[in-house]
Every structure is written in C-alpha cells, then in structure tokens.
Amino acid sequence: xxxxxxxxxxxxxxxxxxxxxxxxxxxxxxxxxxxxxxxxxxxxxxxxxxxxxxxxxxxxxxxxxxxxxxxxxxxxxxxxxxxxxxxxxxxxxxxxxxxxxxxxxxxxxxxxxxxxxxxxxxxxxxxxxxxxxxxxxxxxxxxxxxxxxxxxxxxxxxxxxxxxxxxxxxxxxxxxxxxxxxxxxxxxxxxxxxxxxxxxxxxxxxxxxxxxxxxxxxxxxxxxxxxxxxxxxxxxxxxxxxxxxxxxxxxxxxx
Numbered sequence: 001x002x003x004x005x006x007x008x009x010x011x012x013x014x015x016x017x018x019x020x021x022x023x024x025x026x027x028x029x030x031x032x033x034x035x036x037x038x039x040x041x042x043x044x045x046x047x048x049x050x051x052x053x054x055x056x057x058x059x060x061x062x063x064x065x066x067x068x069x070x071x072x073x074x075x076x077x078x079x080x081x082x083x084x085x086x087x088x089x090x091x092x093x094x095x096x097x098x099x100x101x102x103x104x105x106x107x108x109x110x111x112x113x114x115x116x117x118x119x120x121x122x123x124x125x126x127x128x129x130x131x132x133x134x135x136x137x138x139x140x141x142x143x144x145x146x147x148x149x150x151x152x153x154x155x156x157x158x159x160x161x162x163x164x165x166x167x168x169x170x171x172x173x174x175x176x177x178x179x180x181x182x183x184x185x186x187x188x189x190x191x192x193x194x195x196x197x198x199x200x201x202x203x204x205x206x207x208x209x210x211x212x213x214x215x216x217x218x219x220x221x222x223x224x225x226x227x228x229x230x231x232x233x234x235x236x237x238x239x240x241x242x243x244x245x246x247x248x249x250x251x252x253x254x255x
Contacts, residue, residue, distance in 0.1 A: 069167075073166070076166065076184055079181060080184075080185075083188060083189055090196060094199055101131065102124070102207065117218055118218045121214050121215050121218050122215060125208065128208045136201065138193075139197040139198065139201070142193045143194065145187060146191040149165060149187045154184070155191050158188065161184070162184050165183055
C-alpha cells in the first residue's frame with residue numbers, strides 16, 4: 001500500500017521517485033513579549049548594533065566608540081611628530097650651534113681686554129671647560145622630568161608609556177586626556193634635551209682636546225726656551241686636571 005499521500009500531502013508525480021509538493025502553510029503561536037532588555041531584543045545582525053568590543057559592557061574596553069585607544073594615541077603621535085620636527089633641525093646643526101655658544105661665551109669672558117695669542121687660547125680653553133660644567137648641571141636638571149613616566153626613558157617605550165599614561169587619565173574623575181598629553185610631551189621633550197646636552201658635551205670635550213694641543217703649541221712659540229720651566233709644568237698640570245674633571249662628567253652617555 002502506498003503511503004505517499006500521507007507523507008507528501010497534495011502533490012504531483014513528475015517521474016519515478018520525483019514529486020512536486022504543493023504550498024505548505026505553517027502556523028505557530030506568538031512568542032511572549034520579552035521586554036526591551038531580552039537577548040533577542042532590538043536589531044541584531046552583521047550591520048546592526050554596536051561593534052564587537054565597543055559596548056560599555058565589553059571586556060575589551062569601556063569605550064563607547066570603536067578603536068578609542070588608537071584614536072587617543074594618534075593624537076599623541078601627532079604631538080610627538082611636531083616635537084621631532086623641531087629637534088631635527090637642532091640635531092642637524094648642533095656642532096654649529098655649540099661653536100657659536102663657545103664664541104659668544106669667549107667674547108663675554110674677554111670683554112674689552114687686549115690679550116696675547118697665548119692668553120686668548122687659554123681664555124677659550126677656560127670658557128670651554130665652564131661650558132661643559134654648565135651643560136652637566138643642565139643635564140642633571142633635565143633627568144628627573146625625562147624619566148617622569150613611571151621611571152622609564154620615553155625613547156625606548158614611548159608608545160607603551162604613553163598608552164599607560166592616557167589610560168590613567170581616563171580613569172580620573174572627570175577624565176582628562178589633556179593632562180596625560182602634557183605629561184607625555186614634557187617627558188619626551190626633556191628626553192630630547194638630554195640627548196642634545198649629551199651630544200654637545202661630546203663636541204665640547206673634543207674641542208677641549210684640540211685646545212690643549214693649541215695651548216702647548218702657542219706657549220712653545222711664545223717662550224721657546226721656557227716650555228719645561230716649573231711654572232709651565234704647573235700650569236699644564238692644572239689644565240690637565242680641569243680637563244679630566246670636565247671630560248669625566250661629560251662621559252655620562254645619554255641612554
């Protein structure tokens with residue numbers, strides 16, 4: 001006995017084992033109203049609702065907009081690019097800048113006095129030593145603000161330290177990212193200042209070595225028979241000691 005009609009209902013046979021089934025009406029009871037907070041409430045699908053990881057209940061972040069940390073970091077990166085552009089010119093012309101500083105300081109030290117060639121070289125030597133000392137004092141003053149981001153140098157962990165500082169600023173009441181940007185920029189600028197001062201001390205130390213040779217040559221020309229006198233030896237030892245002190249302080253390499 002064929003049960004085809006029981007299984008298929010109204011149909012038309014097209015061939016052996018082939019059938020065309022007529023329209024089927026499906027009815028069901030209406031689901032109860034689950035309210036506005038239910039799992040199936042609201043629009044849901046590939047284009048509706050908040051993106052994954054951006055809702056306020058997300059474990060990824062508490063941000064209400066997508067990629068909020070990338071947006072905040074991009075602002076900070078723009079600030080750093082402006083600072084980098086400023087110091088790019090400084091580093092490019094640092095030797096010329098340092099030479100002008102020596103010339104200006106030397107003119108101030110000599111004033112209106114008329115000096116002999118030997119006295120002029122010695123004056124420039126003393127000026128260079130004093131400049132190295134001044135750069136060292138400034139270097140020490142810049143160290144604390146340069147390491148103000150959790151005790152780290154921003155040159156090596158700039159993105160990590162910046163992101164951490166920005167996150168901290170959003171957890172305050174009220175949140176204020178401007179405070180974080182200011183702190184990051186100050187630390188980064190101070191770190192660049194440490195680099196500038198370190199490089200300048202190297203330039204000055206090299207200048208000091210050349211001046212020592214020049215002083216000895218000028219002294220020999222001025223007093224050819226007295227270069228080994230006790231006075232000359234004492235003077236040379238004094239200068240050597242000053243050079244050693246200055247160069248040792250300038251050997252604090254930026255890191």
